[in-house]
Amino acid sequence: xxxxxxxxxxxxxxxxxxxxxxxxxxxxxxxxxxxxxxxxxxxxxxxxxxxxxxxxxxxxxxxxxxxxxxxxxxxxxxxxxxxxxxxxxxxxxxxxxxxxxxxxxxxxxxxxxxxxxxxxxxxxxxxxxxxxxxxxxxxxxxxxxxxxxxxxxxxxxxxxxxxxxxxxxxxxxxxxxxxxxxxxxxxxxxxxxxxxxxxxxxxxxxxxxxxxxxxxxxxxxxxxxxxxxxxxxxxxxxxxxxxxxxxxxxxxxxxxxxxxxxxxxxxxxxxxxxxxxxxxxxxxxxxxxxxxxxxxxxxxxxxxxxxxxxxxxxxxxxxxxx
Numbered sequence: 001x002x003x004x005x006x007x008x009x010x011x012x013x014x015x016x017x018x019x020x021x022x023x024x025x026x027x028x029x030x031x032x033x034x035x036x037x038x039x040x041x042x043x044x045x046x047x048x049x050x051x052x053x054x055x056x057x058x059x060x061x062x063x064x065x066x067x068x069x070x071x072x073x074x075x076x077x078x079x080x081x082x083x084x085x086x087x088x089x090x091x092x093x094x095x096x097x098x099x100x101x102x103x104x105x106x107x108x109x110x111x112x113x114x115x116x117x118x119x120x121x122x123x124x125x126x127x128x129x130x131x132x133x134x135x136x137x138x139x140x141x142x143x144x145x146x147x148x149x150x151x152x153x154x155x156x157x158x159x160x161x162x163x164x165x166x167x168x169x170x171x172x173x174x175x176x177x178x179x180x181x182x183x184x185x186x187x188x189x190x191x192x193x194x195x196x197x198x199x200x201x202x203x204x205x206x207x208x209x210x211x212x213x214x215x216x217x218x219x220x221x222x223x224x225x226x227x228x229x230x231x232x233x234x235x236x237x238x239x240x241x242x243x244x245x246x247x248x249x250x251x252x253x254x255x256x257x258x259x260x261x262x263x264x265x266x267x268x269x270x271x272x273x274x275x276x277x278x279x280x281x282x283x284x285x286x287x288x289x290x291x292x293x294x295x296x297x298x299x300x301x302x303x304x305x306x307x308x309x310x311x312x313x314x315x316x317x318x319x320x321x322x
Contacts, residue, residue: 009116022049120180139164181273185255209266253281276318
């Protein structure tokens, strides 16, 4: 009977977020752990008169791994893509190609059945769209950015020429958005980031989740050169080392969470959207405006951040100043 409660969120995803129309080709990419979510979404899309296909794959071994070739080809033909999956396929070349072909993509990585019932899904996405677009526009216009927080973050980066991205859970042709994560972000110029990242909120990947103690990363010439902290930091260090890919240390993204209903709980698409937090993405940035394709894309999330763009404060200890 839980499916009845999940229906409301599924309908919101289909109608409000994706704007599915009768006759459109809707592709739902899932794996064997998320089939119940996929079926509820398929029912909602079918009710709108869409041609619905569920493509079920073996769970990816890690975030950023490409989907099977058969699914990658189907993505190019889809009008709308929903991706309730265990590990993210957001930062993949397959997703980039699908968006370039005009698909509207909604990402539901590590999504739970409860997330269709309460939490970030309850937000008014049309209302949050306004502040999200304003902050993304400010990112687009800026040439430099500085990030600080009370825990000790001090990170400077260049971004001249890189776009600001507004992700507010409503997509048009060629656009991608995670759900229910509302965020504005940009990808800094490769090699430009310098300073210290202190994540004190969450690293919602590989079982780390909400942080018990801070994870401190030193950044030089756009790359993380050292990670310090307790057991959770060591877990991150080991995972990145085992990837055997130097690009996993790339500082790939600065993103601001803008969903007032999201709850910090160790789930990526809830944690990254918590209003007033900032996450620094590492690894892949090709879907955000950059040039790096790495083995992973992880996010290090912090509380009470302040952002200055060309010296102008746009976020002050978690409060938007635009």
